[in-house]
Amino acid sequence: MAQEDSGLTVTKSTGRSALTCGEGMLKTRMIVAGVLLMSVASAFAADAVKPKSIDSYEVKEFHSDSKKYTIGDIVPDLYRTEQYNIKQWQIRNLPAPEAGTHWTYMGGYYVLITDAEGKVVRAMNGDIFYHR
Known part of the structure; x- marks a missing residue:
């Protein structure tokens, strides 16, 4: 249901956000980048804790x-x-x-x-x- 007030259209939301194709792809890329970053960081952390002989x-x-x-x-x-x-x-x-x-x-x-x-x-x- 939409209301018009001084040129603005307000739509009642159902609480769900609908992502466009571009927004969904961006979100996926951000998640993948985050996972890669964490895996690389954990690899370096593993090297850092190895005691030197x-x-x-x-x-x-x-x-x-x-x-x-x-x-x-x-x-x-x-x-x-x-x-x-x-x-x-x-x-x-x-x-x-x-x-x-x-x-x-x-x-x-x-x-x-x-x-x-x-x-x-x-x-x-x-x-x-x-x-x-």
Whole structure:
């Protein structure tokens, strides 16, 4: 039923909205876009919660004091002193040192060296400290 009042036509509504073909297509596209966006976001979220393996911090070479070191190299005596001996390796997320070795810190890297001669056994990127 329609009324006319000052040039406007008012139609009584039944409570249902009738969509034209264009509006229906737009609504469908918006829903599909929303679903795709949520699925992509959940894929990224799944990657974000995967814990990084401690082994992924391991490096085969590193630089300290303007020198390149690799596994098997001998470090300067300074890094073999008690001052550089890392005793709290657990809070730095480092693996336990093997017998006859200890962790030291050189140029942003944690380096496992032998007690006797200071030979590099293993090296870890310093970012391992933030590993959770």
